[in-house]
Amino acid sequence: MISENIDRNIYEEVIRSARPVLLCFFTSTIFHSELVGLVQELSRQYESIRFCVVPEEDHEFFFEKFHFGGTPIFIFLAHGIEKGRLLGSVSADRLRAFVERNIREPHEKQSSRPASVKSPDG
DSSP: OOOEEOOGGGHHHHHTOSSOEEEEEOOSSTTHHHHHHHHHHHHHHOTTSEEEEEOGGGHHHHHHHHOOOSSSEEEEEETTEEEEEEESOOOHHHHHHHHHHHHHSOGGGOOOOBTTSOOTTO
16 A cells, blocks of 8 residues: 555554554654655555554654654554664664564564553553
8 A cells, every 4th residue: 555644643543453554754854755655665565464654743643652762763563563674774674674574474473552641651
């Protein structure tokens, strides 16, 4: 699926999605267009995954849900459960490997908590 912008208004729809979701957070930097291009390329290769680019102005809302400290960060969800996250600027190969690993690993083996649950220290 072609990448799309997501904001706090459709957060619940995204975490309840039956399809896996890759949330992409990054700021408007010199690398922004490269990262968006990379996400768009992957969205064409993995049509079964919903790729969502979160606008910078909504990062704070999502920070409360996912507890991340910086960008870029990519968070992979399956049935509302965080399966993995990838931090920092990444190559196409590294992001592709991250996606592949998360769609291949059985959901039950993950120890992640539901996306809507805060961590014990938060």
